[in-house]
Amino acid sequence: MRLAPKTIRPYSNVSRSTWKSIMREWQLYLLLFVPMAYFIIFKYVPMLGVVVAFKDYNIFKGVLDSPWIGFEAFREIFQMDAFHNAIRNTFLLNILDLIIGFPIPIILALLLNELRVKWFKRGAQTILYLPHFISWVIVGGMATQLLATNSGGVNNFLNAIGLEAIPFLSEPLHWVITYLGLGIWREAGWGTILYLAALTGINKELYEAAEVDGASRLRRMWHITLPGIKPTIVILLIINIGHMVTIGFDRPYILSNPLVTDVSEVISTYVYKVGIQSARYTIATAIGLFQSIVGLIFLLSADFISRKVNDQGIW
Amino acid sequence: MNSKANNIRFIDGFIMVLIGIAGLLCLMPMVHIVALSLSSNGAIMAGKVTFFPIEINLAAYKAVFQHAAMVRSLVFTIFMVTIFTVIAMIMTVSAAYPLTKHRLKGRNTFLTIIVLTMFFSGGLIPDYLLMRNLNLLDTLWVLVLPGSISAFYLIIIKTFFSNIPIELEESARMDGASHFRILFNVVLPLSLPVIATLSLFYAVGRWNGFQDALIYITNQNLYPIQLKLYAMVISGQANDIAIMEAQNISAPVPESLKAASIMFGTLPILIVYPWLQRYFISGIMLGAVKG
Numbered sequence: 001m002r003l004a005p006k007t008i009r010p011y012s013n014v015s016r017s018t019w020k021s022i023m024r025e026w027q028l029y030l031l032l033f034v035p036m037a038y039f040i041i042f043k044y045v046p047m048l049g050v051v052v053a054f055k056d057y058n059i060f061k062g063v064l065d066s067p068w069i070g071f072e073a074f075r076e077i078f079q080m081d082a083f084h085n086a087i088r089n090t091f092l093l094n095i096l097d098l099i100i101g102f103p104i105p106i107i108l109a110l111l112l113n114e115l116r117v118k119w120f121k122r123g124a125q126t127i128l129y130l131p132h133f134i135s136w137v138i139v140g141g142m143a144t145q146l147l148a149t150n151s152g153g154v155n156n157f158l159n160a161i162g163l164e165a166i167p168f169l170s171e172p173l174h175w176v177i178t179y180l181g182l183g184i185w186r187e188a189g190w191g192t193i194l195y196l197a198a199l200t201g202i203n204k205e206l207y208e209a210a211e212v213d214g215a216s217r218l219r220r221m222w223h224i225t226l227p228g229i230k231p232t233i234v235i236l237l238i239i240n241i242g243h244m245v246t247i248g249f250d251r252p253y254i255l256s257n258p259l260v261t262d263v264s265e266v267i268s269t270y271v272y273k274v275g276i277q278s279a280r281y282t283i284a285t286a287i288g289l290f291q292s293i294v295g296l297i298f299l300l301s302a303d304f305i306s307r308k309v310n311d312q313g314i315w
Numbered sequence: 316m317n318s319k320a321n322n323i324r325f326i327d328g329f330i331m332v333l334i335g336i337a338g339l340l341c342l343m344p345m346v347h348i349v350a351l352s353l354s355s356n357g358a359i360m361a362g363k364v365t366f367f368p369i370e371i372n373l374a375a376y377k378a379v380f381q382h383a384a385m386v387r388s389l390v391f392t393i394f395m396v397t398i399f400t401v402i403a404m405i406m407t408v409s410a411a412y413p414l415t416k417h418r419l420k421g422r423n424t425f426l427t428i429i430v431l432t433m434f435f436s437g438g439l440i441p442d443y444l445l446m447r448n449l450n451l452l453d454t455l456w457v458l459v460l461p462g463s464i465s466a467f468y469l470i471i472i473k474t475f476f477s478n479i480p481i482e483l484e485e486s487a488r489m490d491g492a493s494h495f496r497i498l499f500n501v502v503l504p505l506s507l508p509v510i511a512t513l514s515l516f517y518a519v520g521r522w523n524g525f526q527d528a529l530i531y532i533t534n535q536n537l538y539p540i541q542l543k544l545y546a547m548v549i550s551g552q553a554n555d556i557a558i559m560e561a562q563n564i565s566a567p568v569p570e571s572l573k574a575a576s577i578m579f580g581t582l583p584i585l586i587v588y589p590w591l592q593r594y595f596i597s598g599i600m601l602g603a604v605k606g
Contacts (some may be wrong), residue, residue: 021420029495031457032425035410035464039428042461044443046437063444066467108337114330126592129336133584133591135523137541140578141548142344145351145570153347156362189341191345217326249526254549268439275440288438 023212023263053286067235073286082286089263093179101184105191106233112192114198129190136250139182143255144169145179175260183251194236195229198282203227234310236310242302267291345581351574352376359570375575382572387536388543389579392522395539398457400518403512405466412498433466439530446531457531458539462521468513475509476502512594515587522583539589544580548573 009268022029077083108128132137146153147168155165166314168178174228202224210220249268256264265273267287275284333496346366351359352375363369379385413419437445451457475566479502488496503510520536525541532538536544 002541011362018420021418023493024483025413025416025419027418028419030493031409031498035406036425038406038460038464039432040447043432043436044428046441046571047435049437049441049444052441052444062448080408109333111330111334114327115334116327117331120331120334121506124338127341130397130588131341131589133519133523134581135525135541135584137523137525137545137549138577141544141573141580142348144549145574146344146347151360151362151570157365160362184343185341189337189396189468253474253529254525254545270438272530276443281440285438285440292435292438296434 007174013125017114017200029213048050050285050289052281057281057285059281061192069282073282074290077234077283077286077290082270084264086267086287088271090245090266092178092263092268092269093117094181094244094247096176096185098237098244100180101187102240103304104184104188104235106195106229108188109192109195109199109229112196113225114221125189125192128192130189133184134186135226136186139186140254143178145181160244160258169255169257170259172260175255179252179255179264182255194232198229199225220288231310235306237310238302238306242299244298316544335589346573348577353572353576356569356571356573359484367369375569375571376578378572379575384535384538384544384548385576385579387541388538391537392540395455395458396518396521398455399463399521400514402459403463403465403517403567407472407513408498408503408510411469411476412494412502414473415476428468429466443530452531452535453537455537458521458524458528458537460526462576465517465520468516472506472513475506479505481527505519508594511590515591515594519584519587519591540580547576 023030023118039049049063052063054061054068054070056069056072057063057066112121112128115124119288125175144152149155149167149170152168154168158165166174168174187201206224207220243265247266247268248271252266253269253272256269269292270287271284274280274287308313326594341473343366343416347364350364350366350368353373354364355370355372355374358364358369381506401582406514414422416422436442445459447460448451458606483501483505487501492500524539525539525545528539528542
């Protein structure tokens, strides 16, 4: 450390001393330079890029020289049936995911917590977490090999025992069920991690005391374990509701096919279709911006509710 | 008393069976794919293959190796993931270290700039237009640069750095060491577990990445493995006759070849999984952001 005496000066020289301290720590600023440039270029420039939604964007003119059109693009997207359809599907798939997919990790975590045999518990966790790391492309590939109507493994089996084949991927209602099922398959095990972490915080003496009092396993689960993870459940539920308008791209895009687009087309895939495949940049940016704003409103409301219910925000 | 003990054992057994079923449900699809990849096409078409290979052979794996585009894609992806992981770690570490220094002027401003990007983004089209204007479309770099710092991992590694005892750094500075030397000789050697963990997370995320490649890459020579697999196994080659008719596809890729390709896409993940698993729980706890 440089030990040269540094005189502390009054207000008049604040900017000079700031400059001095920057000079003294130049190595730190040098380290920060490239990463900060990264954030500005790759994160903040696209944020400014949303002005495309208010311009009649023309590739040859560029963002700056394209003429302003105000809210014209928004007026247009609200008149598009496909846009309404995408919003409906996004909500529908997210809500079904929440209703069906949300309780399963909780149940799994409660069961895992009751396992007494150490190696069995560890082995089970290893296997249950694994699907989370398998990409949606692979999951989708497995799904077509397992669930295809004519040659998939599951339908081969159904045919063999004399049942009719089920159109898992090619009929809208079955597709929704497949979509939900594959989501559970990939994420349910991984979803237990936060609950199991919360469970390690529960005082062991509570269980011992309850056992002495003669409380059954089920009663202990109900009166000790469940209340122990209740804050986690509430927070995750609120976060999930906050993300109701946002939907990942890979899962619906990879699992969908031309026969089920009525239910599989969601906002993220629709933006891709309109923006990249049809090159209607203004319209696609407007849809994306609309989603971001509604998403932000949802998230802020979720945070507000969380503060009311839990005395802490979701961040 | 005896009946109570039996009762407890019965419940334990019951729970083990339930978890066992859940575990089997996780594994069965993967076992089925392995069995398909090792079976003859005739046996697959006859619907004989479930969890054990029938007429066992390695023809499908050989076919993948003879499929020039597939091999090219695998080699390219390994190369791209390696470059990505190295750059991402360098960027993340060099951002995290200065941000642990409280005497750094503007530290809070920098942190705010970084954290805000976790909540706002321009969206798909502005991102795409930026890549286009930077002439990055259809290059290796479009898969490397845009994701080269994850704000979330940056926070994790910063938290880890701040937990290193300050005395170690102070004494190094007393000896006249520069920040670069402290970073390389003191901080990094003490952070190897978190460096290893986040490298794995970056690598796995990049290996599994699909959407950006779909949008930014049209040149087939630069198809990363996920895009290649998608083109080969799912889109255009779906094995559901109804879907194939809807897409006007006539000649399907053999089932065993698809299964073997899926295996190639999954194998690297399975190889690193033991290490991933060892660290991810502690990684998540370290982040301790509730979600």
